[in-house]
Amino acid sequence: MIGVRSKIWFAIRGSPLIGQGRRDLLVYIDRFGSISAASREMGISYRKAWSSIQAMEECLGKKLIVRRRGGRDGGTASLTDVAKELIAKYDRVAGGLSELIDHRFEEVVKEQGKIH
């Protein structure tokens, strides 16, 4: 019934730079080649995806996405090297933490007590 959840994110001067959701968005953009395809696949609105990218780039002060408007497909988007580095570093810090926390939680919650 009771469970544990966690979040981990990078921040600059207190403002959030990237967490799991934004990290996933970048990966989806890399995979599907456009912001709109990525948002469709993730089940979020294009508006939300675009706002997230805007916030990340403004926070970091560097371009994360190369945008191209026009063309037969209407446009495309791809990741800069900075974005790829950011994903890699986030993954190395956050990787496996959720499993570690779940494991700790199971150890604690299986004990006797009034909470189950």
Added chain:
Amino acid sequence: MIGVRSKIWFAIRGSPLIGQGRRDLLVYIDRFGSISAASREMGISYRKAWSSIQAMEECLGKKLIVRRRGGRDGGTASLTDVAKELIAKYDRVAGGLSELIDHRFEEVVKEQGKIH
């Protein structure tokens, strides 16, 4: 410049039960003997403290605080055994995680790259 932050909390059916802030609130209530004294010491409004307690008790379906209105001091508040158990379990799951994450972050961020 860039830093890492994290949160960990218990949840029931998706709704948050307790995180660091609410855990601290319970500890302060235990220490100072009233909700209002606890909120003063924490620098939050009584309204916010009360709402947090309300949300926790409704989420868990058990009383966490014993409230007493009236008396020379106007009233008092103390923790139930359930609340004490909840604090202890939260601390054992969350304890030291922030340091672990900080350590991982330092390892990753000291490397070469475009992000500093």
Added chain:
DNA sequence: ATTCGATATGCCATATTTGCATAACGCTCG
């Protein structure tokens, strides 16, 4: 009965998030 400081709660202002609608863009193809 009065007093006191705490608990309890309604109400509203503000901030944040979310979704809708639409403009702007530019490559491609006829």
Added chain:
DNA sequence: CGAGCGTTATGCAAATATGGCATATCGAAT
């Protein structure tokens, strides 16, 4: 060279979450 297409880009309003102010309520001590 103009029309068409699907994307990027953005204003705006609705919905939701957050937080503070004001005030009612309570009950033991005196």
